[in-house]
Amino acid sequence: MRNKRSLSGETVIFTSTKKSDEPYALVSELGGASVSLPLIRTEERISSQDAERFQQAVRYDWLIFTSQSAVAAFEQKLLRFNRKASEFTSKIAAVGDKTASALERIGFTVSFIPDVFSADVFVQQFNPEEEALRALFLKGNLAGTLISTELSLTVDDWTVYETLPETTSVERIVELVKTTDSVTVLFASPSAVSVFTEHVAPVIGWSGYTIGAIGHxxxxxxxxxxxxVHVMPETYTLPELVRTLAESKGWN
Structure with a gap:
């Protein structure tokens, strides 16, 4: 039987930067309490070469985005240099529906999204038939090398944002886990896992609360x-992670 209040009494901690109200509203709808306590933050990387990179970017066959953070940083650059999406003839590849939606919001049309929202699946499925194509991967400073090295076309990188640790949330996470009866901590990136491992896990360990992850x-x-890892959704989004958590707590 479907239990519409399956997260009743549950406190759900989101350790990623808040980009949408949807997963938080879903927790509330299912009877739980959501808390945004990000362990990472992203900042646009500003460089003296940005203007030159724009001149080069419009000549690529494909632009590749793997995160909403990359889109947000690129949008900031567009605004600062008074550039528009309409200037780009490139096709657009995006990892994830949310990333695609962010791109479409600023005027781009997305031509390719992999079935699974992960870089390793992206490199398996993204195989443009045309020869001698060039792609520009707009990425963060902690991005892996798969997209840069494993695609059949030539790929150049442009680091448009940086991922930094956010330790101001640490004390509150520790307090909630120690004092709240039923807590779930949700992770959306290895970066957040790294900060938690360094600053939170030494105090509270890895037991006594539910752990959820987006993606393998x-x-x-x-x-x-x-x-x-107690819960992980088949579709790699925060709303799906919340739904999977609800199923594990009795929504079935």
Missing amino acids: ITERALRDVGAP
């Missing part, structure tokens, strides 16, 4: 540090 890369990062 984040799941692997958790397991590599000895943490259990």
Whole structure:
């Protein structure tokens, strides 16, 4: 029987930067309490070469975005240099529906999204038939090398944002886990796992609360540090992670 209040009494901690109200509203709808306590933050990387990179960017066959953070940083650059999406003839590839939606909001049309929202699946499925194509990967400073090295076309990188640790949330996370009866901590990136491992886990360990992860890369990062992963959705988005958590708590 479907239990519409399956998260009743549950406190759900989101450790990623808040980009949408949807997953938080869903927690509330299912009877839980949501808390945004990001362990990372992103900042646009500003460089003296940005103007030159724009001149080069419009000549690529494909632009590749793997995160909403990359889109947000690129949008800031567009605004600062008074550039528009209409100037780009490039096709657009995006990892994830949310990333695609962010791109479409600023005027781009997305031509390719992989079935699974992960870089390793992207490189398996993204195979343009045309020869001698060039792509520009707009990325963060912690992005892996898969997209840069494993695609059949020539790929150049442009680091448009940086991911930085956000330790101001640490004390509150520790307090909630220690004092709240039923807590779930949700991870959306290996970066957040790294900060939690360094600053939170030494105090509270990896037991006594539910752990959720988006994607097999984040799941692997958790397991590599000895943490259990109790819930992971088939579709790698925060709303789907909340729904999967609800199912595990009795929504079935």
